[in-house]
Amino acid sequence: MPLKTEPIVLNIGPQHPSSHGLFRLRLTLDGEVVTDLELVLGYLHRGIEKLAEGRTYAQNIPLTDRLDYLASMTNNFAYVLAVEKLAGIKVPERAEYLRVIMAELMRLTSHLAFIGFLLNELGAYFTPLFYMFRDREKILDLFEMVCGQRLTYNYMRLGGVSHDIPEEFIPAVKRLLNEMPRFTDEYEQLISGNEILLARTKGVGILSRDKAINASASGPVLRASGVKWDIRKVDPYSVYDRLDFEVPVGSVGDVYDRYWVRVQEMRQSVRILKQAIEQLPKGEIRSEVPHLLRPPQSEAYGRIEAPKGELGFYLVSDNSIAPYRFHIRPPALINLTALRDMVIGWKLADAVVIFGSLDTVLGEVDR
Amino acid sequence: MTVALKAETVGQKVAQAFPTAIITADKEAIIVPPDSLFQVAHFLKNTPEFDFDYLTSLTAVDYLDYFEVIYHLTSLRYDHSLVLKTRCYERERPTVPSVVSLWQGADLQEREVYDLMGIIFPGHPNLKRIFLWEGFPGHPLRRDYL
Numbered sequence: 001m002p003l004k005t006e007p008i009v010l011n012i013g014p015q016h017p018s019s020h021g022l023f024r025l026r027l028t029l030d031g032e033v034v035t036d037l038e039l040v041l042g043y044l045h046r047g048i049e050k051l052a053e054g055r056t057y058a059q060n061i062p063l064t065d066r067l068d069y070l071a072s073m074t075n076n077f078a079y080v081l082a083v084e085k086l087a088g089i090k091v092p093e094r095a096e097y098l099r100v101i102m103a104e105l106m107r108l109t110s111h112l113a114f115i116g117f118l119l120n121e122l123g124a125y126f127t128p129l130f131y132m133f134r135d136r137e138k139i140l141d142l143f144e145m146v147c148g149q150r151l152t153y154n155y156m157r158l159g160g161v162s163h164d165i166p167e168e169f170i171p172a173v174k175r176l177l178n179e180m181p182r183f184t185d186e187y188e189q190l191i192s193g194n195e196i197l198l199a200r201t202k203g204v205g206i207l208s209r210d211k212a213i214n215a216s217a218s219g220p221v222l223r224a225s226g227v228k229w230d231i232r233k234v235d236p237y238s239v240y241d242r243l244d245f246e247v248p249v250g251s252v253g254d255v256y257d258r259y260w261v262r263v264q265e266m267r268q269s270v271r272i273l274k275q276a277i278e279q280l281p282k283g284e285i286r287s288e289v290p291h292l293l294r295p296p297q298s299e300a301y302g303r304i305e306a307p308k309g310e311l312g313f314y315l316v317s318d319n320s321i322a323p324y325r326f327h328i329r330p331p332a333l334i335n336l337t338a339l340r341d342m343v344i345g346w347k348l349a350d351a352v353v354i355f356g357s358l359d360t361v362l363g364e365v366d367r
Numbered sequence: 368m369t370v371a372l373k374a375e376t377v378g379q380k381v382a383q384a385f386p387t388a389i390i391t392a393d394k395e396a397i398i399v400p401p402d403s404l405f406q407v408a409h410f411l412k413n414t415p416e417f418d419f420d421y422l423t424s425l426t427a428v429d430y431l432d433y434f435e436v437i438y439h440l441t442s443l444r445y446d447h448s449l450v451l452k453t454r455c456y457e458r459e460r461p462t463v464p465s466v467v468s469l470w471q472g473a474d475l476q477e478r479e480v481y482d483l484m485g486i487i488f489p490g491h492p493n494l495k496r497i498f499l500w501e502g503f504p505g506h507p508l509r510r511d512y513l
Contacts, residue, residue, distance in 0.1 A: 039475075042498035042499060042500070050483075050507050213421055214470060215471040215472045215474075216422050227443060229443055234369050234446055301424070301439060301450075312423070314424065314426055314437065314439075325428045327426040327428075329426075333476075333479075334472055337472055337474050
């Protein structure tokens with residue numbers, strides 16, 4: 001005689017090590033299998049979009065640092081790009097290269113943190129994370145060298161960047177770039193062929209190609225599902241059109257592909273950095289921009305390929321010193337759209353891994 | 368290189384397909400009234416010539432006279448993009464049809480617009496507040512809030 005079972009509702013979070021911040025997953029379980037999922041968001045909502053309407057364009061740069069706090073440089077980048085599009089500001093070539101260098105270093109740190117936390121969720125508690133943080137530390141040292149900060153950089157400026165790089169920066173980056181491929185090989189040796197990792201990630205949480213497109217997934221999540229779509233290639237901004245790199249694409253769209261795509265992206269970032277350092281021209285690092293910028297009455301949508309996906313800023317100007325509307329297109333929030341479809345039918349332990357494979361940062365989800 | 372389609376040309380084609388709807392186009396976007404928004408969105412998504420299979424971004428702006436809901440559409444196949452807008456002159460219960468059944472990616476973004484701007488999207492499968500709690504007074508991203 002079959003046993004009578006009842007579904008139970010389980011809350012993961014808001015305080016939970018696998019929730020990457022304050023976030024609640026409301027799971028309905030049939031035994032160990034997930035039958036429904038609801039996202040409960042807003043624990044970190046600071047109203048950044050509203051705050052920005054009361055600050056000048058330049059004052060809003062530090063606010064963007066607080067979105068995806070594991071990739072502050074790229075947030076700065078997307079915002080200044082949108083304002084420059086809105087106001088028609090030209091950026092000196094050296095500043096463009098510096099921005100690309102910082103953005104790619106940031107991508108390395110963000111993906112390193114992703115791999116570490118994913119392994120955490122698979123039960124390899126903190127040892128892999130400290131391997132990753134060993135290397136992330138070196139990149140944070142580089143950022144500290146440039147702008148004195150290690151988490152919220154506030155480095156980009158309208159029309160350029162805040163500081164030129166110090167003398168010791170380029171040799172330090174070169175050292176890092178020489179070491180990085182060896183580190184990446186080391187992780188791949190330890191992780192990519194690991195039987196436990198393969199068993200837990202291959203074929204788990206599949207996001208089909210059509211579903212990924214329909215759910216507006218972006219970044220590594222979209223590419224893992226087999227869509228070759230990278231803003232750096234399809235809509236090149238800054239100087240990305242002068243740099244040579246590949247766009248790695250997954251085949252199945254499972255957790256393993258999302259991991260694999262990011263590891264390959266790290267290799268490509270090293271490739272981009274080598275070229276950017278080589279091509280870095282001399283000259284100005286910032287163009288003259290009025291302190292109280294008044295862009296003409298218009299609107300602009302600026303977007304970049306952030307480590308988590310397409311980060312866009314939709315700005316509306318009414319010719320005053322503050323934006324009339326400041327909207328952020330957050331990749332982390334929109335990538336969560338398809339989570340429910342990915343998780344249903346999998347066990348509770350897999351749900352945690354699938355969520356981890358989206359690389360969600362709650363600062364950006366809640367804003 | 369993503370090409371932004373000329374809104375005027377697309378606007379003319381849309382107007383041919385929907386002769387009764389009042390469709391205007393400016394330099395950047397085509398603007399349709401809320402009651403024909405869903406049909407136009409459906410047309411743009413399913414016409415092979417446009418094939419807008421990807422909804423990049425959905426947001427809203429409060430211009431006090433009216434609310435504007437902005438859809439940034441992209442076609443991954445043709446690598447072109449278009450901005451679609453709709454204007455809602457009602458302030459008490461502004462209503463714009465939901466496009467979740469066309470693009471699932473609109474789900475959380477429509478909930479966000481509902482939460483912070485107070486625009487109602489009939490047809491949305493789960494239109495609840497997303498960041499603020501149920502019972503929060505008002506919609507803070509409106510320009511007349513506070």
